Amino acid sequence: xxxxxxxxxxxxxxxxxxxxxxxxxxxxxxxxxxxxxxxxxxxxxxxxxxxxxxxxxxxxxxxxxxxxxxxxxxxxxxxxxxxxxxxxxxxxxxxxxxxxxxxxxxxxxxxxxxxxxxxxxxxxxxxxxxxxxxxxxxxxxxxxxxxxxxxxxxxxxxxxxxxxxxxxxxxxxxxxxxxxxxxxxxxxxxxxxxxxxxxxxxxxxxxxxxxxxxxxxxxxxxxxxxxxxxxxxxxxxxxxxxxxxxxxxxxxxxxxx
Amino acid sequence: xxxxxxxxxxxxxxxxxxxxxxxxxxxxxxxxxxxxxxxxxxxxxxxxxxxxxxxxxxxxxxxxxxxxxxxxxxxxxxxxxxxxxxxxxxxxxxxxxxxxxxxxxxxxxxxxxxxxxxxxxxxxxxxxxxxxxxxxxxxxxxxxxxxxxxxxxxxxxxxxxxxxxxxxxxxxxxxxxxxxxxxxxxxxxxxxxxxxxxxxxxxxxxxxxxxxxxxxxxxxxxxxxxxxxxxxxxxxxxxxxxxxxxxxxxxxxxxxxxxxxxxxxxxxxxxxxxxxxxxxxxxxxxxxxxxxxxxxxxxxxxxxxxxxxxxxxxxxxxxxx
Numbered sequence: 001x002x003x004x005x006x007x008x009x010x011x012x013x014x015x016x017x018x019x020x021x022x023x024x025x026x027x028x029x030x031x032x033x034x035x036x037x038x039x040x041x042x043x044x045x046x047x048x049x050x051x052x053x054x055x056x057x058x059x060x061x062x063x064x065x066x067x068x069x070x071x072x073x074x075x076x077x078x079x080x081x082x083x084x085x086x087x088x089x090x091x092x093x094x095x096x097x098x099x100x101x102x103x104x105x106x107x108x109x110x111x112x113x114x115x116x117x118x119x120x121x122x123x124x125x126x127x128x129x130x131x132x133x134x135x136x137x138x139x140x141x142x143x144x145x146x147x148x149x150x151x152x153x154x155x156x157x158x159x160x161x162x163x164x165x166x167x168x169x170x171x172x173x174x175x176x177x178x179x180x181x182x183x184x185x186x187x188x189x190x191x192x193x194x195x196x197x198x199x200x201x202x203x204x205x206x207x208x209x210x211x212x213x214x215x216x217x218x219x220x221x222x223x224x225x226x227x228x229x230x231x232x233x234x235x236x237x238x239x240x241x242x243x244x245x246x247x248x249x250x251x252x253x254x255x256x257x
Numbered sequence: 258x259x260x261x262x263x264x265x266x267x268x269x270x271x272x273x274x275x276x277x278x279x280x281x282x283x284x285x286x287x288x289x290x291x292x293x294x295x296x297x298x299x300x301x302x303x304x305x306x307x308x309x310x311x312x313x314x315x316x317x318x319x320x321x322x323x324x325x326x327x328x329x330x331x332x333x334x335x336x337x338x339x340x341x342x343x344x345x346x347x348x349x350x351x352x353x354x355x356x357x358x359x360x361x362x363x364x365x366x367x368x369x370x371x372x373x374x375x376x377x378x379x380x381x382x383x384x385x386x387x388x389x390x391x392x393x394x395x396x397x398x399x400x401x402x403x404x405x406x407x408x409x410x411x412x413x414x415x416x417x418x419x420x421x422x423x424x425x426x427x428x429x430x431x432x433x434x435x436x437x438x439x440x441x442x443x444x445x446x447x448x449x450x451x452x453x454x455x456x457x458x459x460x461x462x463x464x465x466x467x468x469x470x471x472x473x474x475x476x477x478x479x480x481x482x483x484x485x486x487x488x489x490x491x492x493x494x495x496x497x498x499x500x501x502x503x504x505x506x507x508x509x510x511x512x513x514x515x516x517x518x519x520x521x522x523x524x525x526x527x528x529x530x531x532x533x534x535x536x537x538x539x540x541x542x543x544x545x546x547x548x549x550x551x552x553x554x555x556x557x558x559x560x561x562x563x564x565x566x567x568x569x570x571x572x573x574x575x576x577x578x
Contacts, residue, residue: 011578208574210574210577211574216575218301237578
């Protein structure tokens with residue numbers, strides 16, 4: 001991982017603990033060993049949980065399948081947060097009466113969310129005829145679910161899709177279908193309402209709850225000056241809010257001035 | 258400008274081949290101004306989509322008019338930010354060419370930071386940045402204001418707050434013609450709450466060389482250089498020479514609810530859109546009015562007025578760190 005990704009991940013976990021409660025890290029063995037090696041595993045006060053994605057799920061296509069298998073391990077209600085997303089406030093009040101909650105929905109952009117004929121599936125796989133292909137997908141960088149029964153239905157649907165997928169190369173449409181579009185379809189079928197902080201990703205700039213590194217990672221990756229400035233800022237903020245982590249940060253190999 | 262452009266007319270005693278030769282040997286002419294906004298930068302391709310205000314007089318001389326959207330300059334991230342921070346537009350220069358007495362653009366470029374930047378047509382997406390028109394000094398800023406006022410008077414063809422039908426006032430804004438309809442914050446042909454007449458800052462403005470189309474968040478209206486071909490894989494609004502034809506797949510425009518019908522340049526609202534599980538328009542960037550209030554955790558009124566920095570493309574909330 002890049003230094004700015006590590007700092008963001010640390011800040012994300014610390015800030016969640018500060019405002020919203022305990023936090024666990026789910027990752028595969030290599031990932032968790034890496035976290036441990038960095039000396040930051042204590043940040044996740046709930047502990048580190050190992051997940052294993054079955055071999056029959058093509059890793060190259062479903063590169064984010066780990067999120068779904070992590071959900072399987074967790075009993076709802078719970079919130080799932082991506083490593084590059086920081087939640088700066090207590091969101092319990094916002095989500096307490098929702099059934100499913102995310103930051104924003106996504107449009108059905110055909111190059112990202114194509115029709116079902118696009119998918120390269122095993123012959124015996126059938127898309128649920130009750131799924132509505134017109135409902136808007138859900139961006140799951142942060143996802144809250146209240147109902148464990150629904151979660152089970154959703155992830156089993158996603159597992160079924162991934163395990164019956166015969167695609168070996170395409171790594172966007174298949175993944176986001178299982179992760180984001182299917183969630184909306186399943187919710188609609190089960191009569192669950194998906195709440196979102198914002199209707200679409202383009203409305204997000206005017207808010208003060210979330211920081212999502214998202215595409216900014218690319219800028220940091222290719223601009224050393226910006227990277228150093230970002231790391232400086234992040235380190236200052238972590239140390240200001242969580243001075244007890246000074247030693248942890250000092251041990252990390254971070255590009256900063 | 259007229260002094261230069263008058264020489265683009267064929268003289269009475271001038272042979273066609275002479276005219277072609279003369280035009281093709283002309284030095285580049287000033288063709289308009291180009292404006293930049295970082296939201297239109299694609300980090301993957303290095304293309305910074307630009308908004309161009311063409312010189313109307315020159316456009317009249319060309320064989321076909323050019324669109325305001327669909328053009329880009331190649332730039333590094335650093336350069337893109339430098340363009341963004343110019344806080345003004347730059348002159349666009351155009352080398353012309355003539356064939357069979359008809360004038361076409363041959364090379365289009367702008368000069369910045371001591372070097373030329375070619376302005377290429379890619380038919381790509383442009384997020385209109387009306388919020389910066391005034392700051393950048395776009396000619397459209399004044400017209401936009403007038404349009405917003407004009408729109409508010411024209412709202413409610415059917416009493417719906419979301420419906421806004423275009424008027425002739427909209428003609429000049431992008432150098433288009435009166436037969437075109439314009440979208441708004443809610444979509445592309447529909448105004449919303451009287452705030453915008455066409456295209457919000459988050460909507461996309463796409464153009465074709467000879468027709469103007471207004472797109473949406475992810476480019477559902479795409480123009481091309483051919484006046485007969487509009488849209489693409491991702492374009493679901495089609496335009497013809499004199500009118501709009503909508504939707505090769507109507508649900509992309511109107512969801513499953515046929516609330517709106519558009520015939521020629523007439524817009525008819527059937528009834529008030531209501532959410533029934535499917536958003537009425539797939540391409541809208543502002544879903545607020547289609548999303549029941551109880552589904553919205555944070556509504557417009559609770560959002561800070563000032564920008565908090567960042568957007569979906571480059572990450573968001575970055576200033577909160």
